[in-house]
Amino acid sequence: MKIALVGQPNSGKSTIFNAVAGYKAEVANYAGKTVVTLRSRVVMDGVPFEVLDLPGIYSLVNPMAEEAAAREQLLHARPDAIVHVVDAVVLCRSLELTLELMELSVPIVVALNMMDEAGRKGIEIDAKGLSEALGVPVVPTVASRGRGIDDLFRAARDAASSGKAARPPARSPRVEAAVEAIIASGAAKACASTGLTPRSLALHLLEGDEMAEDAAGRGDPALLEKVMSLREALSSCGGKPADVVLSADRHGLSVGLFERVAKVRKAGRRTVQDRLDDFTTHPVWGYAILAGVLFGLFELVFGLGKYAEEPLLALFKAVESGLEGSLGSGSLPAALLSGLLQGFSGGVAIVLPYLVPFLLGLSILEDVGYVPRAAFLMDTFMHRIGLHGKAVIPLVLGYGCTVPAIMSTRILESPRDRVVAATLVNFIPCAARSTVIFALVGFALGPLPALGMYVMNLFVVAAAGRLLLLLRPEASPGMVLELPGYKVPTPSAVAKKLWFRLREFIVVAWPILIAGSAALSLLKFFELTETVDGVLSPFTEGVLGLPEATGVPLVFGVLRKELTVVMLVQALGTSDFPSVMSAAQLSVFTVFTMFYIPCLATLAMMRAVAGTRAMLFSLVLATAAATAAALAFRLGFALFA
């Protein structure tokens, strides 16, 4: 038995999914977070079934970007029942999607979610009345508190096993007549490949849905001609295009339903959210808050990270020298073991102290709902670099990890915007590259130069954006972004997300880190590092003016950026970087690492999202930018320091 969760972005679908599926989905409080379908096997009352969490979707007719993926998955997954998760606050708008879904002839249950929030906004909904009016079960839920979840899935299970789909409400006589005419002309033949019913295909065709047109055109060109003439007939009555007639018709039905089942008390007093938004979107306070939030996050990471890094490093150093004492240095096992230990301690002492507070802060910001406010404030700035405000989301996520950030560029509507955003995301220092900034510049030169690195980075990102704007002129459709209500993040959701992201480091990156560190130890033991360093030295030493030993760490950095610092410790034989590298060298190394060849995982994701050509282009651009920026720093230090 397969149950699909469908709903508009921010309706709380993922929260419902998480409540029923455990630690398997990521929840975030901004539009378009779920870009992949998550599935989970669930056993309830001893009965097993499968739950699919589809990406958020506003409408089945001509959906944008990642919504198109949601529609395709929905139409091809052939679920036994659909749970339509509705944000009760925007019930009227959401009912339109309910009406579209009802046309699919699949049993539907409506989850009336965020009932508490609707109550606060003075919206009272008669769930029983709505259920009677639609002819489908309606279950009120408050997913964030786990209320109504069991009832919801019991209803969905019952609906699925009954297999009975309610009859969708009739449209206006004119529309119904046109639908009849299309079905009579053989819509059934054309709908096989679409997963739509003949009736829903007819409605989609009348509304000008491109997928339906393609399917009909391929199967039966005569049908498409029939549709064209019916559309003209529809628009000739009121002088409005057929798609407006269809959407106005559906809108009318939803408004009618809404007025029957919902009462809106005129909310006289302004909600806490309104008052908060007065500040967060204010032309002065908004930017001050944005700067404060980013600075606070930075302080949190730096403060906590440094606090934990020093004692941990000292501890591992003691363990290591103890080990060397008992095994004797210079033997192969000792070299191997110390390599493994350094890889392990690098993860614990250097990466985790910064990664944990950073991901924690980012998860909280996402769940509170602050990210779309930042998008609102940053829209103008983003336009300067050829993107719009929504692109601030992947760019901000980029400070966490480049891989999910590139994934999140799928929220952008045009492919051009996705390629540009993904390329720029790559320039943002991810947590791993931040480790380099903190450990080298921050730890050795102080917090202010480290902050300076971030500011410099923004300028390079802006310059790269301008360059890309020249290469691929903007055809951005502009921004329409929903600002979801603020939510108090639940500790369990934040913990889940933190774990979800940390797990990626622990499971995927850390083993590579340990293996890489051991490999480096072996390279050293067999005295091969000099060979690698020697091959690279014309570049590292000649062009960048770095110690020759930095060659190997830079090579390993391509595998995983977290490796860079650990490898540097190994290569230089000390974690006290200032004793072996000058301020200029530390800065040049950091700047180069910030921009050069992205890690393997990033390249793979980039290829998946934007294609091979875009991936190769971004690789070349990144390396060129890294070399140019590093040279500029080298020159700057030579001239002014």
Next chain:
Amino acid sequence: MTVALNEMKKGQSGTVAEIHGGRGMRQRLSALGVRPGDTIRVMRSAPFMGPVLVEIGGTELAIGRDIAQRIRLEPSETA
């Protein structure tokens, strides 16, 4: 007399009269609940020609300038 959404003042509300643009634009806006006949209240305009923050149907939308200027409104008398 209709006014473009980007020319409305903070706190002013109006009824959507028409949306200039193709079917894609109309459908995108209507999916988010912006369509002729609906009432929009302007909550804020971002500085530097930034997006307009509006309230419509119980939710808040940030609409970029280029799209906002295609939405023509009939301003309400109470404004």
